[in-house]
Amino acid sequence: MSEKENNSGYLDMDLLRFTTAGSVDDGKSTLIGRLLYDSKAIFEDQLEAVEKSSKSRGDENVNLALLTDGLRSEREQGITIDVAYRYFATPKRKFIIADTPGHIQYTRNMVTGASTANLAIILVDARKGVIEQTCRHAFIANLLRIQNVVVCVNKMDLVDWDQAVFDKIVSEFKSFASRLDNLINITFIPASALLGDNIVDKSENMGWYNGPTLLYHLETVYNGSDFNHIDARFPIQWVVRPHSDKYHDFRGFAGRIAGGVFKPGDAVKVLPSGFESKIKSIHLMDEELKEAYSPMSVVMTLEDEIDISRGNMLVKANNPPKMLQDIEAMVCWFSSTKSLSGRGKFIVRHTTNDVQAIVSEVKYKVNINTLHKIEDDLELKLNDIGRISIRTSAPLFVDSYSKNRITGSIILIDPLTNETVAAGMII
Amino acid sequence: MDYRITHLKQLESEAIFVLRETAAQFEKPVLLFSGGKDSIVMAYLAKKAFWPAKLPFPLMHVDTGHNFPETMEYRDRFVKDLGAELIVASVQEAIDQGKVVEETGVNASRNSLQTVALLEGLENGQFDAALGGGRRDEEKARAKERFFSHRDAFGQWDPKNQRPELWNVFNGKKHHGEHFRVFPLSNWTEMDIWQYIKLENIALPELYFSHERECFVRNGVIMAVTEFTQPQPEETVEKMQVRFRTIGDTTCTGANVSSASDLDAIIDEVAAARNTERGTRADDKRSESAMEDRKKQGYF
Numbered sequence: 001m002s003e004k005e006n007n008s009g010y011l012d013m014d015l016l017r018f019t020t021a022g023s024v025d026d027g028k029s030t031l032i033g034r035l036l037y038d039s040k041a042i043f044e045d046q047l048e049a050v051e052k053s054s055k056s057r058g059d060e061n062v063n064l065a066l067l068t069d070g071l072r073s074e075r076e077q078g079i080t081i082d083v084a085y086r087y088f089a090t091p092k093r094k095f096i097i098a099d100t101p102g103h104i105q106y107t108r109n110m111v112t113g114a115s116t117a118n119l120a121i122i123l124v125d126a127r128k129g130v131i132e133q134t135c136r137h138a139f140i141a142n143l144l145r146i147q148n149v150v151v152c153v154n155k156m157d158l159v160d161w162d163q164a165v166f167d168k169i170v171s172e173f174k175s176f177a178s179r180l181d182n183l184i185n186i187t188f189i190p191a192s193a194l195l196g197d198n199i200v201d202k203s204e205n206m207g208w209y210n211g212p213t214l215l216y217h218l219e220t221v222y223n224g225s226d227f228n229h230i231d232a233r234f235p236i237q238w239v240v241r242p243h244s245d246k247y248h249d250f251r252g253f254a255g256r257i258a259g260g261v262f263k264p265g266d267a268v269k270v271l272p273s274g275f276e277s278k279i280k281s282i283h284l285m286d287e288e289l290k291e292a293y294s295p296m297s298v299v300m301t302l303e304d305e306i307d308i309s310r311g312n313m314l315v316k317a318n319n320p321p322k323m324l325q326d327i328e329a330m331v332c333w334f335s336s337t338k339s340l341s342g343r344g345k346f347i348v349r350h351t352t353n354d355v356q357a358i359v360s361e362v363k364y365k366v367n368i369n370t371l372h373k374i375e376d377d378l379e380l381k382l383n384d385i386g387r388i389s390i391r392t393s394a395p396l397f398v399d400s401y402s403k404n405r406i407t408g409s410i411i412l413i414d415p416l417t418n419e420t421v422a423a424g425m426i427i
Numbered sequence: 428m429d430y431r432i433t434h435l436k437q438l439e440s441e442a443i444f445v446l447r448e449t450a451a452q453f454e455k456p457v458l459l460f461s462g463g464k465d466s467i468v469m470a471y472l473a474k475k476a477f478w479p480a481k482l483p484f485p486l487m488h489v490d491t492g493h494n495f496p497e498t499m500e501y502r503d504r505f506v507k508d509l510g511a512e513l514i515v516a517s518v519q520e521a522i523d524q525g526k527v528v529e530e531t532g533v534n535a536s537r538n539s540l541q542t543v544a545l546l547e548g549l550e551n552g553q554f555d556a557a558l559g560g561g562r563r564d565e566e567k568a569r570a571k572e573r574f575f576s577h578r579d580a581f582g583q584w585d586p587k588n589q590r591p592e593l594w595n596v597f598n599g600k601k602h603h604g605e606h607f608r609v610f611p612l613s614n615w616t617e618m619d620i621w622q623y624i625k626l627e628n629i630a631l632p633e634l635y636f637s638h639e640r641e642c643f644v645r646n647g648v649i650m651a652v653t654e655f656t657q658p659q660p661e662e663t664v665e666k667m668q669v670r671f672r673t674i675g676d677t678t679c680t681g682a683n684v685s686s687a688s689d690l691d692a693i694i695d696e697v698a699a700a701r702n703t704e705r706g707t708r709a710d711d712k713r714s715e716s717a718m719e720d721r722k723k724q725g726y727f
Contacts, residue, residue: 011626015434082589084570085563087616094434096614108591115593229430237447242480250479256444256595261430285478293430297443299478310451334591349596352451411596418600423593 013089016223019098019117019146021110021137026123027154031193032086032099035215038200039088083113092219103133107368107383110137111332111423114144115409118226119218121150126159126190130172132369138173139368142180143330143385143425145402148221149177149186152214157192161205166190179371182402185221189214227294228404232260232268233321233397234314235351235407240299252283252299253308258351258406259399260316261293262300269317270308271397276317277304294406311353313397321407323395329410329424330366330387330401333380338414338421340388341379346421347413348392351406356393359412363387380422388424401425435623439472442611444595445574446476446558449609450483452599453556456609457514457549460486460506462498463674464631465560467505468620469612471629473558474509485512487552489545491676492519493655498674501632516548541676546582549606556599556607564616574613580604617672618697625690634671637688642667648681 022028086097098113100106114120120141124134134151141149151173159165170188177183189198190209197203200215212220240252262268266279280301282289292298300314308314315321327348333340340359348357365374365386380386401408412422432440446469449456458473460466473482486506506513518540521527526547527540549557563570573589575597590598599607612620624631642649642665643658649669650656655677658664669682670693687693 011433011435013434014431015437082571084567085614086570087564087614089616089618094616094619112591112593116595224429224431227430237444238451238477240477240480244479247479252479254447254476256440283478285475295437295440296432297440297447297476347600349598351596352448405594409594409596411593411598413598413600418598418602420590420592420598423591423596 013092013094014223015094015096016119016218016221017096017098017117018119018121018218019100019110019113019141020121020123021100021113021140022123026125027193028099028123031121031123031152031154031191031199031214032097034193034196034199035097036086036088038196038215039090083109090215090219095218105383107136107140107385108332108334110140111144114140114146115423117144117146118223119148119150119221120146121152121214124151124153124169124173126153126155126165126169129165129169130176134173135176135370136368138177138180138183139366139371142177142182143332145182145405145425147182147184147226148223149183150214150217151186151188152193153188153190154193156190156197156203156206157195161190161203163206163208166209187211187217187221189217226405228259228406229261229293230259231319231321231399231404232262232266232314232316233258233294233399233404233407234262234268234300235353235397236308236310236312236314237352238310239308250301251305252301253314254297254299255352256297257292257294259294259404260319261291262314263291267317268302268314269320270306271313271315271320272323272395273307273312275304275306277302277306279303311351313351315397321397321399324398325392325395327390327392327396327398327410328387328427329390330385330427331380331412331422331424333382333384333386333422335414335419335421336382338417338419339379339381340422345415347415348390348396348410349413350396350398350410353396355396356415357412358391359388360391361389363389387427390424398426400427435619435626438612438615438619439475439623441595441614442469442472443476445597445609445611446473448575448597448599449556449558449611450477452597453607455552455554456484456556456558457487457552457554458482458484458558459545459560460488460502460513461560461675462488462494462502462505462632463560464620464624464635465562465612465615467629467631468615468623469558469560470505470509470511471627472611482509482511484558485514485552487514487516487548487554487557489516489541489548490518491541491544491678492517493653493677495632495634495651495653495674495677497632497634505630514548514552516544516551518544520544521547542582549582554606555601556609558609558611560612561608561610562615562617562620563613572610572613574610575599576608576610577601578606578608582606584608618694621690621694621697625694632674634674635693637668637670637685637692639666639668640682641665642669642682649684651677651680651682653677 084099088095100109100113122137153169191198198213236253236255238254242250264279269276280303282292283299344359346357348355362378399407408426410424411420414421521544527543573592641652643662670685687696
């Protein structure tokens with residue numbers, strides 16, 4: 001390959017967002033450190049800084065966790081508090097890692113990291129097998145509809161590279177995951193992040209394993225199913241009115257396509273007004289597009305002059321979303337200062353819409369370690385997950401979260417503090 | 428039919444979405460423009476987001492007074508082409524008015540004084556959201572920054588009390604007097620920026636490309652000889668073939684020896700680089716949490 005060709009390879013690269021969850025000692029930092037280091041995403045000055053601080057902390061080895069623990073209080077306490085975003089790329093793909101702590105008290109961070117992920121890596125310590133934490137991570141991946149899951153059975157070096165250990169973990173995990181219906185593609189990889197086996201290079205210690213290495217899997221896994229290309233949804237963010245001589249009559253509707261495919265000439269319907277028109281043109285600056293689909297940001301113009309503003313949605317008349325004021329959702333509670341029992345007033349934000357809302361009922365909570373329903377304690381507190389009923393002051397144009405992650409998600413805002421207190425997936 | 432878009436188009440689409448949310452959710456946003464490549468890309472994306480209308484917010488340059496002349500020429504030309512309004516928040520004025528005291532000594536930098544000029548510029552303009560070109564890959568304290576980053580009435584960042592941010596649902600609600608910093612390029616890396624500049628053929632200040640200039644070495648950093656950065660008697664000046672990976676205040680921006688004179692060569696160089704771009708920034712070298720401390724005080 002010539003220099004020039006090599007240089008234009010990025011024009012074909014796609015993007016994979018994945019999340020990792022794990023606790024202090026399951027080797028998550030080592031795993032991420034290795035992926036970053038082996039793909040040259042860690043620079044020498046960063047490594048030097050980490051070596052320096054490891055030494056001054058009295059750590060025996062270079063502590064790769066210091067690369068990801070960015071906040072002073074995290075370094076002081078030796079724990080990861082918040083979601084950290086990390087980046088690396090291979091010639092095939094760019095990767096965004098949402099690195100989240102795995103302890104139960106950080107459920108909200110795992111949910112946050114999972115909300116934008118196409119894939120989840122669940123780390124299992126080969127010596128410990130499938131434990132409560134594994135189930136919790138799998139449950140969250142399922143709840144946030146991450147279809148691709150990699151179960152990385154780490155520390156295989158500490159169980160003598162034994163296939164029987166690996167097989168037992170595979171069958172235990174499968175038996176648990178059979179109750180989780182969104183996990184469509186589960187891949188099991190035996191590995192040692194510390195020694196590098198099956199992370200980037202194939203292990204020489206586990207001849208019995210014929211599957212991919214972790215990096216090869218991340219580079220090649222099918223990554224097209226997370227955007228909905230069937231149900232046309234275009235939430236309006238902003239109305240573009242140039243008021244210039246050249247574009248005197250231009251009225252464009254700006255937004256990011258949340259689902260489906262739009263083409264000039266397509267008949268569209270405006271929600272909530274119900275007016276119908278045809279798409280005249282689709283723009284991305286001076287480019288005129290023949291079609292546009294999720295997740296593209298574009299400006300559309302219509303054949304007819306219709307009153308449309310932020311919060312409205314363009315859809316296809318034969319396939320509209322539901323217009324609802326009564327919404328059922330699974331929520332994860334985020335606030336440490338405000339809990340919810342029974343009823344409560346909130347602002348619901350959904351796509352580009354804000355509405356007043358009342359939570360009318362907490363139906364049940366879920367024990368995320370066992371998947372059991374809890375019906376005798378209905379107070380939603382920090383890190384709790386439960387099902388609620390919401391009544392909104394105006395209709396929202398929604399799909400179920402399992403059909404569309406964008407039109408199926410909401411956040412709840414406390415009107416007094418303006419804090420985001422919960423995130424919800426519409427049922 | 429394969430409805431996929433490349434990583435650059437995904438990042439572009441995400442940034443445009445964030446820029447439009449900022450315009451829609453706040454009363455008076457402003458875009459911070461330094462003349463560096465990240466803010467150039469951000470302003471270019473803002474043009475894309477609202478085309479064919481003009482930007483619905485002005486640009487603000489926090490001017491330390493220690494600029495490379497090339498940056499200023501570029502800034503004025505760029506703003507004129509964009510048809511945008513430019514506000515200059517001057518550190519020199521803050522010094523003249525006695526609001527801040529300048530550092531003295533050989534390594535004196537006005538970098539930390541930027542915060543004062545910035546906060547004052549925001550207050551004078553009554554801006555409630557400031558768009559910045561910060562990227563999470565730049566520095567580890569930035570890796571935990573949100574797209575919509577809440578600041579209290581003193582402009583301070585509280586890293587332990589950040590709002591959770593899920594999907595692309597952004598909560599810009601705030602009380603009177605509070606404001607937000609918004610980072611549309613959060614998910615971009617240095618490489619993404621360069622590839623996008625090439626893809627979209629965006630013009631840059633000449634400082635980014637290899638050129639010959641008089642330099643000297645201080646604390647391992649190559650400094651350009653400018654009005655504001657003069658060598659000490661024991662430091663020798665020599666002509667070097669250099670370019671800048673980041674462009675900031677002259678007093679804290681180091682150069683790299685490089686022969687990369689076009690975008691292809693720069694992309695190759697970035698791909699092979701073994702040091703971060705901020706490795707030449709004297710302001711980050713002050714301590715392990717230098718960036719976190721400056722951010723808490725209201726720095727970008």
